[in-house]
Amino acid sequence: MTGVGPGPDPRPQLSPGSGAPQVAGWVCTDCGHALALPAPWCPICRGKLADALWGPAGEVWSSTVLRVPLPGRTPPMVLVYVDLDNGPRVLGHVENASVERLHAGARVALTGASPDGDLLFDTE
Amino acid sequence: MDAFIRGVGTSLFGKQPELTASELIWTAVAEALSDADLDQPDAVYVGTCFGEPGIAQRALHRMGITGLPITVMENACASSTHAFHEASLAVDSGRYSNVLVVGVEHLTSRFSGAIPVDPRDFEGRAGLGLPALYAMSAARYQDRYGVTPEELAAISVKNHAHGMYNPRAQHRSPVTVEQVLDSRMISDPLTLLQCCAIADGAGAAVIGNTRHSSRDIKVRGSAMKTGGLWNQKTENVWGHDLIESTAKNAYEAAGVGISDIDVIELHDAFTIGEIVTTEALGMAKLGEGASLATSGHTTVGGAQPVNPSGGLLSRGHPLGATGTAQVAELVWQLRGEAGKRQVSGARMGLLETMGGGAGGIDGNACVVSVLEGN
Numbered sequence: 001m002t003g004v005g006p007g008p009d010p011r012p013q014l015s016p017g018s019g020a021p022q023v024a025g026w027v028c029t030d031c032g033h034a035l036a037l038p039a040p041w042c043p044i045c046r047g048k049l050a051d052a053l054w055g056p057a058g059e060v061w062s063s064t065v066l067r068v069p070l071p072g073r074t075p076p077m078v079l080v081y082v083d084l085d086n087g088p089r090v091l092g093h094v095e096n097a098s099v100e101r102l103h104a105g106a107r108v109a110l111t112g113a114s115p116d117g118d119l120l121f122d123t124e
Numbered sequence: 125m126d127a128f129i130r131g132v133g134t135s136l137f138g139k140q141p142e143l144t145a146s147e148l149i150w151t152a153v154a155e156a157l158s159d160a161d162l163d164q165p166d167a168v169y170v171g172t173c174f175g176e177p178g179i180a181q182r183a184l185h186r187m188g189i190t191g192l193p194i195t196v197m198e199n200a201c202a203s204s205t206h207a208f209h210e211a212s213l214a215v216d217s218g219r220y221s222n223v224l225v226v227g228v229e230h231l232t233s234r235f236s237g238a239i240p241v242d243p244r245d246f247e248g249r250a251g252l253g254l255p256a257l258y259a260m261s262a263a264r265y266q267d268r269y270g271v272t273p274e275e276l277a278a279i280s281v282k283n284h285a286h287g288m289y290n291p292r293a294q295h296r297s298p299v300t301v302e303q304v305l306d307s308r309m310i311s312d313p314l315t316l317l318q319c320c321a322i323a324d325g326a327g328a329a330v331i332g333n334t335r336h337s338s339r340d341i342k343v344r345g346s347a348m349k350t351g352g353l354w355n356q357k358t359e360n361v362w363g364h365d366l367i368e369s370t371a372k373n374a375y376e377a378a379g380v381g382i383s384d385i386d387v388i389e390l391h392d393a394f395t396i397g398e399i400v401t402t403e404a405l406g407m408a409k410l411g412e413g414a415s416l417a418t419s420g421h422t423t424v425g426g427a428q429p430v431n432p433s434g435g436l437l438s439r440g441h442p443l444g445a446t447g448t449a450q451v452a453e454l455v456w457q458l459r460g461e462a463g464k465r466q467v468s469g470a471r472m473g474l475l476e477t478m479g480g481g482a483g484g485i486d487g488n489a490c491v492v493s494v495l496e497g498n
Contacts, residue, residue: 006243011250034356037246037484043353062267062361064259065312066251070240073251081260089356091250091483101312104267118250 012036012090014113020056021110023119025088027052036088054087056110057124061089063102080121082108092119125377127212127343129495130222130330131160132452137325137440138294141232145175146183148326149228152448153187156224160330161337165224168194169211171204172228172444173479180226189224198444199489200479201391202348203227205447208329208475209491212343215333222333227449228326229442235322238310247483255319257480258394259311261361265396266313269411273313277304278417279395280317280437286424287434289464292449294323294440318395323440327448329455338498341455344472345378346493347371351486358486360410363397363478366487367404371476378494380472382406385428385494387457387467389450390476392435398422401476402430405492424465432457432465447477447491458497471497 015024026035030047034054042049061081069075078094080102093114094102102108107124114120133155135148157163168189170180180194199206204227211223231239238255241248247257265271281301287293299317307316331343351366358365375381382405390405392398403413407421407428416422422430433439433453436446454473456462475493482488 006249009249010244010246012246061356062260062264064256064263065309066238066253066256066259067309067311068238068253068255070238070251070253071243077251079250079252079256079260083356087356089358091247091252093251101263104264 009117011117012119015053021112022053022055023084023090023110025052025054026050034087036090054084058082058084058108058110060102060104060106060108062104065099065101080108082121090119092121094121096122125212125216125343125345126333127216128332128335128340129343129451129455130162130332130336130340131156131158132329132455133159134292134327134449134452135325136292137323137442137449139232139322140324143324145179145228145230146186148230148324149183149226150187152326152328153224153226156328156330162222162330164189165192165222165330166220167192167214168224168226169207170194170196170226171207171447172196173198173200173203174231174234175228175444179228200481201393201443201446202477202479202489202491203444203447204327205450205475205477205491206348206489208331208447208451209346209348209493211331212346215331218333223331225329225331225448226326227445227447229444230324231322231442232324241481245481245483255311255314255394257362258396259314261400262313262396264361265399265411271399271414273305274301275414275418276313276318276395277301279392279398280304282417282423283392283431283435283437286432286465287438290434290439293434293438294321295438314394314396320393320436320441323442325440325442325445325449327445327452329448329451339459341458342496344380344494344496345374346491347373347377348489348491349373350489354484354486361400363480363487364400364404366490367401367476367478370490371405371492374492374494380494384472385474386470386472387432387454388428388430388474389433389453390430391478392431392437393441395437398430398435401478405474405476424467429467432462432467450475450477454495458495
């Protein structure tokens with residue numbers, strides 16, 4: 001099985017456009033539901049999806065510091081669920097000096113993506 | 125429903141790298157068939173999560189269990205609970221007279237540490253391991269409801285105390301709140317002794333459509349479903365709403381409510397899991413489940429003991445084997461055969477298992493079943 005990987009990147013992707021980092025996502029043209037990941041139709045109402053940009057600002061839903069290794073990962077990793085303003089909930093990483101979890105309700109901003117494709121956030 | 129658990133069996137649980145999955149299955153199935161006084165089932169339903177293709181057939185043909193339908197089901201941690209649920213429905217509907225349920229997992233040959241979420245999943249590729257998935261819930265409970273580290277630790281203390289009296293459990297030593305909180309931080313705020321361990325094991329049960337003896341345990345009602353969407357519109361932590369909804373269906377099917385339940389085996393893969401689950405089952409209001417352990421309500425000797433077996437935290441959690449081990453514990457409890465961990469007078473038991481790992485939904489599957497003794 002040498003050389004067989006896990007396939008295409010399933011994570012949310014940044015918009016390639018210039019300016020503040022944003023997630024290139026979708027919005028339902030019928031019910032307005034916000035998505036960060038592709039789908040064949042709106043999973044709530046089956047309406048048509050249109051391209052939409054989300055972020056960079058958002059609010060922490062929850063956060064943890066994973067302190068044990070996972071395959072291909074070096075601990076510690078500060079993980080955070082962020083509800084992007086009016087947008088989807090996404091999972092990202094926090095890269096700053098303090099290795100502490102953030103708290104629910106804290107304001108954060110998307111700062112970009114790591115070289116291997118994780119969304120990065122920092123406190124505003 | 126017309127479904128009766130005629131016999132149960134399990135292997136020892138724990139790190140057993142010297143044993144094959146087949147050997148674990150032989151131990152569990154031999155005990156269950158003997159307990160049920162049955163030579164051959166009509167069909168076999170198997171639950172396993174990481175088991176390789178053919179894992180059940182590889183074991184069962186050497187017991188002479190061949191030439192019958194063998195069906196393998198995967199639903200993460202709920203895999204063999206799902207198999208149990210489907211077996212109960214299959215005998216109730218008249219499809220089979222006796223179904224053998226098998227749960228198995230050989231984790232030491234697959235993982236050395238924390239189990240990652242699959243990298244084909246968007247959260248798995250982003251570095252979410254299963255401890256972090258539950259830690260997100262624990263952190264949210266700290267921030268929103270003020271759950272303390274000591275309250276989280278109390279779940280581990282209780283379940284390890286129960287596990288002392290379970291000779292099949294992986295961890296059989298008591299722990300203190302201080303030991304739990306001083307153990308290595310795995311994913312804030314969950315420390316090592318708040319996380320179930322990698323284990324190998326197998327369990328089995330025979331489900332029949334008629335009562336054969338007074339030791340048979342009736343499956344009074346059962347429900348299973350996959351979670352709804354879990355996204356920015358979801359207020360509750362992962363799994364809560366799915367467990368609540370599945371439990372509601374199971375209570376309706378069984379014609380009972382949570383106040384009728386005497387003993388509970390539920391999915392405490394991590395301490396926060398037991399708190400969230402007891403709330404979702406209706407035992408406490410949202411955000412108040414932590415008090416059930418600290419007050420003694422869920423301790424053996426309390427009003428509604430939870431995880432008298434020691435739960436996943438003490439027994440160990442070979443994913444696909446866990447559901448059948450939970451079923452076995454409830455059968456022993458409802459028969460009055462649970463020894464030093466016996467819940468006095470237990471007549472009605474509740475089984476709950478939760479499986480997860482697919483990002484974006486509230487759980488891959490949840491099973492809740494109500495079992496009744498004589």
